[in-house]
Amino acid sequence: MAPPVGQIRPGRYLALFVAIVAVLYALVFATGDHQAKPKLGIDLQGGTRVSLTARTESGAPPSKESLDLSRELIETRVNSTGVSGAEVVLDGDTLVITVPGANGDRARDLGQTAQLRFRPVLNAAASQPTQQQPQVTPPTTGGAAPTSGAAPTSGAPAAGQASTPAAPQGRPAPRLAQEQPTTPPSAPAPAPAEDPRVAAAPETCKAYVQLVAKKSDPTTPLSDEEEGNLITEGKKCRQDPRLGESTDANGATVPADQNLQAAVLGVIDCSPGQLDPLVGNDDPKLPLVACDQDGAEKFILGPSFLEGTEISNASAGLDPQGAGYLVTVSFKSGGSDTWAKYTASHIQQRAAFVLDTQVVSAPTIQGAIAGDTTITGGQGGFTQSEASRLANVLKYGSLPLSFDPSEAETVSATLGLASLEAGLIAGGIGLALVFIYCLLYYRLLGVLTILSLVLSAGVVYAVLVLLGRWIGFTLDLAGIAGFIIAIGITADSFVIFFERLKDEVREGRTFRSAVPRAWIRSRRTILSADAISFLASAVLYVLAVGQVKGFAFTLGMSTVLDLVVVFLVTHPLVVLASKSKTLSNSKLSGLGSVQRTAASARAARTAGPAAAKEV
Template sequence: MANRALPARRYFGALVLIIAVMYGLIFFTGTDRTPQLGLDLRGGTTVTLTARTPDGQAPAPEDLELARQIIEQRVNGLGVAEAEVVTEGDANIVISVPGDDGDQARELGQTAQLRFRPVVTGPEPAAPAEATDSATPTDGATPTDSATPTDAATTTDAATPTDAATPTDAATESATATDAATPSDGAVSDPALDTDRPAVTQEEAAARYATLTCDAADTTTEVARPDDFVAACSEDGSVKYLLGPTIIEGTQIADASAGTQQTTGEWVVLLDFDSEGRTTWAEYTAANVGSNVAFTLDGRVVSAPTIQGAINGQTTITGSFDQAGAEELANQLRYGALPLTFEQATAQSISTELGAEQLRAGLIAGAIGIALVFVYALLYYRLLGLVMIVSLLLSAVVVYASLVLLGREIGFTLSLAGIAGFIVSIGITADSFVVYFERLKDEIREGRTLRSAVPRAWVRARRTILSADAVSFLAAAILYWLAIGDVKGFAFTLGLSTVLDLVVVFLFTHPLMAVLARFRSFGTSRFSGLGRVDRTRRSAAPSVPADRELVGAGSGTRASQDRSQP
């Protein structure tokens, strides 16, 4: 008996060691001792952005990662605490912002591509104007006084270079089409948008420009290639522009910041390019003094200043800026240079109160499910049901530790969909016990004692348990791979529970049954119900005449029947 008890002790010892290590890591290596909750349980906003390319193919992984980094910089620049920006699949970026203020998260994905384009025609009103002055743009990049355009051709000290690009008003801006329409040789191409279709010509873009109204139904944020001519609107939709092919990509911006001029105290925006962009910008500004250049963000013109001279270093953008306007333009230039265009696939905002209610509802649903399983197990299996209950509680202990450690190591957060996955997994785990116990009953019906039936039942039930859990895990893995958003949380917890189910069944349930089978009282109908199965088998067996019982007492019905055969 001592030799047979040794494997059970090994199984129990392995399980105890696993639990001790997990909880040792929880209490001695970190400060978080509870699972991280998703935004749908603690309140917040989740936005899923999907990359959009003209050919419909998935973007290059390096472009998607660069976009993620830039969006993450936007989040940090806005001062949003505890926000997360991660890639998901081969074309999605997920932005998660906790708290009740989710408007910023929605705005983070609205801007996709920043480009500098020459102004061929415009600005002019996007709709019939009642007065001439209504054509004047009023954003931070243009003067608010339409009668007096800003003059930025003044020399400043060393802190502010004299080479400046200054916005002008709509009444005085003009550009030479031949100069402005020709990009410099250093124009940057975008491999992600290269297709076989020909570039949009100036005539085609001009036809679009003639009918452009810039209202809500007439959007101008379609994917455009760098070498296309485009018709674009201002951010507020009040004026429109005809723009030439791209001069410089926003990815070539090294830095952009808001500041004040030391001599006048006026707010300005300081712009720096990388070495390649600086060379291209110097060549273009030298050849196009007096022309306008548009800064386009997602196809919308955020600023269209006039080039006052050749710019060989830092560019200073002046105008009728206040602090908010200068900082907004600086942020758009600094963080607007995404290498891909995105569309908002999903967006969900949950208030803190609603998140707490959903967490409470999820826990209640889980408790009800577990309680029903416990009641069924006790009524149908009696003491075997108690074994099932203890195994499920032990599984919960391991699951809790896993959630805490996964939250620390990989940032896994438990969502409402994840709780649903755990609730579903209760049935899968209970099914493993049902398969084992029913196989055990079959062995006893065949005339074996409980002690001999346990190992034989385990060998046969083990194959079924492994097959069922393998199918469940494979389904969860495929769902996790293909899904986005909350469905991934459901798939992850379902797969995790399936793996932990095997750990508990192999290291606890089966060894415990092997130990309990050594006690004769465990197999009685009073405790486990297995004795009732044995009595049913005996009553169903055919009776044997007394004169044919040739063996001594205790040999059992099977022996008597065997001896009675000719």
């Protein structure tokens, strides 16, 4: 049987609140790093700064429009909710990113161009360390090919002279240069030996391989002209049309050059840490030589058949069929149709998911795929951070420019712990004043107010910790100000309820009978007041930027939690107090003066008719 209107079973509401608190703290201690501490913003704990310098294919300065668009996209990636406390500032041709804490890798990853393309796999080979890569002998004239590792000769020796090799051409590999024996000052230094990878490279790749080797040597920095040539030569080598099928002038199909494929695969360096100059500069209409993200495999890929711009959404999650995490990709209608048709016609063939010229995954198509598609990180899958990062860059789009990241540098707190302590002291003083006022004015009801505020603080703390893990929320001074203001909003809800309760008692009702009527009449006012506060916070959150956005977020969140506490804690506790003979005592409840006023009013009303009758 349901209770009468306005009356509740307080035990159920309190049990629900206890269950919510238990779930929140179970998540706090059972997920993430198990540390029950909220993340702090840059102004309180400092952070990490990384500079991203824009570069274009031609070497010309990037346009203002492309820089502004890149800043907006990176800001969306790093601070999509507006509450992570990260900052992205445009300084000339450089984007300066500052993120809270020691998280330089994350800041560097934000500069990914994030161009996702789907390409067919034409050929693949296992990657090996550079010094063990297979050597392809270049063609020679007039005799047998030189043995692997020997320098090719330029011709036959002159008659009567000893057979001596010609001076090697090119520049030495860094390792070989260090191994050259020193010569006496009087003897001329021997010419450097040619890098064996340059000697093994096909003609279209020689200049590219030599530039890559030079760039990997910190003692031989590339000039601006060579940096531009690195992209041009990389396209000639790694995007040679002969690597895939092509058509001649008559429209006939020309098959891929298998020898050229093997030669290019043999000289491409997939060792970790190599900066790919083609990131953001590859042509989707041409084949591509690419490495996987771990540098374990090399691929010859065909032209792109589907662009990442056809992606409508991307999310990270646990792999239900294996270890690690995966990324689920949803396509737009056109992209979904293209993907379904391609997978239906290429069963048992490999398709590569290529992100910024690196192969993220190259699975074998087992059947036609209609709908969402999952991207796995190969054996072992992605880690949680890798999957989240990939889903993030795919979801928010690719950058119009390529960027070279700088080394991460630590930034000290702009305000420091002294400011945090000042903010906490201010909040503590405000809370203490509210407690004192409630105890003096409401007595027992004031005690219930204090208990409700303490429980509300416990819920807020757990939510802060979880939001820091889930959406990167960081607590800064603006957020602390929002919570301090929220104390007043929460206290307002209690005041509305208690004053309505006093009005009911003044009308002659007992504490117990006044509670349900007071709750019905005050509930609508509480909801209206909190709704207005929440709408104001929402508008401020949408329109504001920077720390003001964090202030609006905390204020709005506290308003919602205020309703939870008032409905599930404060009201049930008042109901329990009204049903207790001890707690409902007028000396404890704080309603004694109100009850005496009501009794005097009733006596006056009764005495009035009696006096009139005597007259």
